Each structure stands twice: as C-alpha cells, then as structure tokens.
Amino acid sequence: MRRLGTVQQKISCVFRTEVQDKPSGKREAQPFHVAATENLNLSALESDIHSAVATEKLDGTCCYISKYKGKQFLWARLDRKPNKQADKRWKKFQSSQKTSTGFMWNLKEDFKDVPDNWIPAHSVPHIDGCPVPDDHGHILGWVPVEWNSKQYCWHSSVVDYEIELALVLQPDREDEDMLEITCVPLSELQDQTLELIGTNINGNPYGLGSKKQPLHFLVPHGAIHVRDALPVNYTQLHTWLSEADRGKVEGIVWHCNNGALFKLHRHHVNLKWPCGKPFLNTRPVVIRFDGHREQLDGSCQGMFSAFSKLHGQTFQSLEDILFDD
Structure with missing residues (x-):
C-alpha cells in the first residue's frame, strides 16, 4: 500500500448521501443538511473499501509540506x-x-x-x-507559512526552518497503545498533508494546553489507525460512534489501496461533535526527542526547546503535559 497522507484530493462520504430540509449541523448559513444513507457509495465499493485502512479523522486545520524558495516549508490551508x-x-x-x-x-x-x-x-x-x-x-489552496508570520503564528510554532524540523504527534514507535511527541525532519514529510491541532485551532476540542501554555502539533494524515477493524456498515458504525469509548472521534477516513479516500463525519449520522472527552485524550503519551537534542540546544523555537527538556517523560494523556515555568 502507498504511504498514507501524501495526497491533496477531494474526500467523498463512504455512504451515499441525501439532502435533508434542515440547517446544516456543521456549516454555518447552509440551509440544508447532508446526511449519510445506509447504502455504500458506489465509488467506495469500486475502490474495495472493505480492504481499506481506517484512520481517525482529526479536528484541526489541514497543512501541507512542500518546497518554497528552495527549502521544505509548511503550507497553511487557504481557501x-x-x-x-x-x-x-x-x-x-x-x-x-x-x-x-x-x-x-x-x-x-x-x-x-x-x-x-x-x-x-x-x-x-x-x-x-x-x-x-x-x-x-x-x-482549496495553500500559502507558505513564513517563519515570522503573525497570521499563522500557531503554524509557525510547530516548525523550525533553521534546523528543518517539525513538531509531530503520532503513534509511539514502540507501543501502539501510546502516542508520542517527537521531531521529524521536514524532508521526511515532503508532499504530505497533515492536521494542525491544538489550543488555538477550531475551538480546541481536544483540550490541549492553555492560554498561558498553548500546545500545537502536526499529525500526519492517516497516522492514527482505528484499531477496532470495524466493518463498513451504517448501523455498526453509528453504534460505535455513539456508544464506544474508542468511537469518541470526529470521524473516520478510509485509505484505499488505489489511493482513493472516503470519510464518515459524526454529522453525517446526526451525531454531535465535540462529544465529551475525545478518545485521543485517553491515550498515554511519551516525549521522544532522541537524535535531535543537540540541534535543539541552539533553537529559538519555544515549543521545541520546551519539549526537548521533557525528553523521555511519559504522561497519562495529552491534557496532562505541563512545562516548568
């Protein structure tokens, strides 16, 4: 299978949809609601959706890594x-x-x-x-995030162009039940899309950081797999999203072998988001900055320096991460 999170393409609902005569639960000023039916999208069937990799849909803002002025840059979404x-x-x-x-x-x-x-x-x-x-x-489009950008200051906080690193949240390399916060070279993320989540993004549904100590991370698209191996069935997915602890997610994105992507948002099945404590916040997290600490000693980026000092520490959840004043 190809590497996940490397495309910029339209993502269709995994089920066929119908228009309901009521205001949208997701998009302001949209006078109709798009809801999933119980019938699978024909394109999903043609893409062998039942063999696809199911991943967690995260609630943040989409980003992109690509060349700009001869260097790898983070690009912010700008429609x-x-x-x-x-x-x-x-x-x-x-x-x-x-x-x-x-x-x-x-x-x-x-x-x-x-x-x-x-x-x-x-x-x-x-x-x-x-x-x-x-x-x-x-x-849909992108603008490069300059290092001193005021408009995209939270994007800037998760990249350091001098040492060419990104601050990334991903599954732990040693224990798949855990998450890890680490540094990843921008060159390794080239042409990938990622989700920026954190304190000042989309109302912070994950409860990350605080006004005094804001926390932001990049999460590569497709990195966090849904481990329940759910069948792509409307009733079973609705039950999982509404009742299971692991189902407290914004939605699911399926990555098919042919490169096609399909999604199911909670709003598609008339479920609210946010929905209490997200499952992402229940997973322990470890800080792993091995291999980059010498580079970070001279870094002027606050978040990189702060996390480097926490190298090797484990927290019960992302909400529990605290820095020394």
Missing part, C-alpha cells in the same frame, strides 16, 4: 472564497434549490484575491486555466 456579490448569488441558489450542484460560476470574476504565493491544491480541477470551486463554493 479562495466567493466575493460579496457572488456569495449572495450562491447562497440564494442554495436556499432555493437545497443543493450545491448546478450553480454557474464566473471563474475569473467571482472570487476574492489571494496572496501572490497562493497555489491551488493538486486535486482542484481547472477550466480554461482557472481553478474550479468545490461543492461548498471554495477553491
């Missing part, structure tokens, strides 16, 4: 959105049609300006050289 006039037409169409398909965009005039160094994601289709928006009216 190109409709301008004010186009957004009015878009929302009126959604409200009247109860769907996102069939709307006609003016690809050259309907979207807000973006920075000169913005790039569309690889998966975004183009028509006459112009990127095409998705079903939500956004054009």
